[in-house]
Amino acid sequence: MPDPARAVRRSSRSAKDSSALQALARAGYVASGVLHLLLGWLAVRLAVGASAGSADQQGALRELAHAPGGALLLWLTATGFAGLALWQLIEAVAGVPGTDTARQVGARVKAGGKAVLYGVLAGTAVRVATGTSGAGSEEGLTADLMRVPAGRWLVAAVGAVIVGAGVFHVVKGWRRSFRDDLRGTGGGAAGQTVVRLGQVGYVAKGVALGVLGGLFVAAAVTADPDRAGGLDDALRTIREQPFGVALLVATGLGIAAYGVYSFARARYASL
Structure with a gap:
């Protein structure tokens, strides 16, 4: 009788070999780079008393929204984070390569946590892009x-x-x-x-x-x-x-x- 869990893991591993998904995951790291650069900038502005907004992820994405082509940049950022979230979710399901059996459970839990984090960031970018983000x-x-x-x-x-x-x-x-x-x-x-x-x-x-x-x-x-x-x-x-x-x-x-x-x-x- 076929093992559904094994079939899911096999499908997940096949998805990881997709060049398109790998490109999306790498785009997610670019999105992370943009976000952290903006966070760093906001932190420095806060230090010198020049900050007008919140120095957090949502504040950084709002700064991005005000840049030329901000709406497009936000959607690209959301896409990158979504791709990275999907990649981490697949690792949580299929297993993390290069990790021995004894540490595999912990590695999968960590990947699942990252999937949630990047998913939240993707959702935040979408809400900022659509103007539906609240103050929180x-x-x-x-x-x-x-x-x-x-x-x-x-x-x-x-x-x-x-x-x-x-x-x-x-x-x-x-x-x-x-x-x-x-x-x-x-x-x-x-x-x-x-x-x-x-x-x-x-x-x-x-x-x-x-x-x-x-x-x-x-x-x-x-x-x-x-x-x-x-x-x-x-x-x-x-x-x-x-x-x-x-x-x-x-x-x-x-x-x-x-x-x-x-x-x-x-x-x-x-x-």
């Missing part, structure tokens, strides 16, 4: 979550997961293990530049995620949803620290470096 409120969502049974524990768990993701990014950048995601970097000075951009970018992104997760944990500990927030709140928290302006400028430049690294990854990523 992480505090409101956190308050709703706190009202359910064990809500404070759930908020704390969300914060801990985000902090864990931040630590993962910092370690990945420090150890340069992101090189495993690449099939090569071209060698020479160009290759060294890609690696350095990846190092700086992963560490800076990890710091921002760590602060963001900390806000959720603080909201859970104090039972105050107003202490939660999004990336914009995390960056503002960095600015409020001693030498905060310099720290935020460095973080913004690091996030922008991750954006440039993403362009390189679009070319060199192992797919």
